[in-house]
Amino acid sequence: MPLVRNPLPRARWLRAAVLVAASTGLVAAALPAPPPLGIGDPLFPHLGNPGYDVLAYDLDLTYPGVNTKPLAAVTRIDALATADLERLNLDFTHGTVSAVTVDDIPAAYTGSGEDLVVTPAVPIDAGEQIEITVTHTSDPTGPADTGGWVRTGDGLAMANQADAAHRVFPSNDHPADKAYFTFRITAPSALTAVANGLPAGRVDHGATTTWTYRTRHPMATELAQVSIGSSTVVHRAGPRGLPVRDVVRTADRELMEPWLRKTPGQLEWMERQVGPYPFETYGVLVADADTGFELETQTLSLFERGLFTEPGYPEWYVDSIMVHELAHQWFGDSVSPRTWSDLWLNEGHASWYEALYAEEKAGKSMERRMKAAYAASDGWRADGGPPAAPEPPSPGHKISLFRPVVYDGSALVLYALRQEIGTEAFGRLERRWVADHRDSTATTADFTALAGEIAGRDLTAFFRDWLYAAKTPPMPGHPDWRSRPAEAVRTAVKPG
Structure with a gap:
């Protein structure tokens, strides 16, 4: 849903006008690195950040066509301050930040552990709605077992559980702070980009295409999914006309069909157990990658191709693993x-x-x-x-x-x-x-x-x-x- 933001309060706007001329120097200033924060999770003490509630993320990603090079990215975060803040922390690592603004005013920033520490030109008051914009890169290289981007045979996918979304984009990377998401993915026009939620537009620019997706339900950062590759999107109907879309390598379209057509029946079975499916769409993303796991990314579960092609796996076993990830849409995602x-x-x-x-x-x-x-x-x-x-x-x-x-x-x-x-x-x-x-x-x-x-x-x-x-x-x-x-x-x- 669209998010209506309150304009910057007049008092903050006047103070900002006085400080904006000095803000460029503020951004470049050498600041002592404050300690990374966290919300007190006993298993991940530095994950998440206090003082604000994220309402929505808007991720703008530009894929260069090679999955070993960083993506150019802009992450916009709409948040509600829950405390007075002279600075705020975002979880972010494995990318280079080139600019940060708070309500369109340049802000100072520095790194601290796996936190990006932002000092706005004007302190933030509790109850204010703010917009934080970070211009950065998103690097898909690095050890595969750390999570974040997954390099596939034809592009990229995401596997952010449990604490790896902030290897992809700045965020409040803890499931306690769910938010709505908009994704804008620009990629070479020969490729297909898909993300959580439903399509919300596609613009062809000749050599590149921009794909937009939006979620209709709040989502934890660890459940974000973006797939870019030589893919085909297969559409069918689920219970009560639910849109079901599966994403597979175009070369595997026929090979995967016996598995893909099982999903509507599995949805009906789960609904008989626990009630209506909780989201706007569902589907299976079959990635050409050896991940060693499957993952319940919201509305589009990630599966490795080998699960469906390994002859040693009996059909009942593969079916039950598909249901495992489907069940997560209720238990873990919703x-x-x-x-x-x-x-x-x-x-x-x-x-x-x-x-x-x-x-x-x-x-x-x-x-x-x-x-x-x-x-x-x-x-x-x-x-x-x-x-x-x-x-x-x-x-x-x-x-x-x-x-x-x-x-x-x-x-x-x-x-x-x-x-x-x-x-x-x-x-x-x-x-x-x-x-x-x-x-x-x-x-x-x-x-x-x-x-x-x-x-x-x-x-x-x-x-x-x-x-x-x-x-x-x-x-x-x-x-x-x-x-x-x-x-x-x-x-x-x-x-x-």
């Missing part, structure tokens, strides 16, 4: 984690519906899978912490946060909960959860409180043991289930 310690709510639910789909469609026993997870659970907790209190990721390897305990180890918590409160109450809980917190963020405490409300009894002790204990508690209804020693689990093959 309802985002307030802190990264709430990650179990994302991955536990996606793994739950992945397993449930495999059981219903391919006869793969949920109980058998959960019994195996129970056997491994003590070892997973020893290696990575309990589901709702995970240990921080390894330094320099942030993706290590995504351990087995947040996947099947957390789906196991949901299995225990269904055993505890019954199938009917569990189903009502799931639907209420995604309806009550749609387009927002939520915490583990929110989930446990809602579960207790629906169950009609206090579940504090149940969740304390299942979410925070070092040892896995007894499984309701299955007193015979046993967990193996941690040492045995470390040598076993991980599920999934």
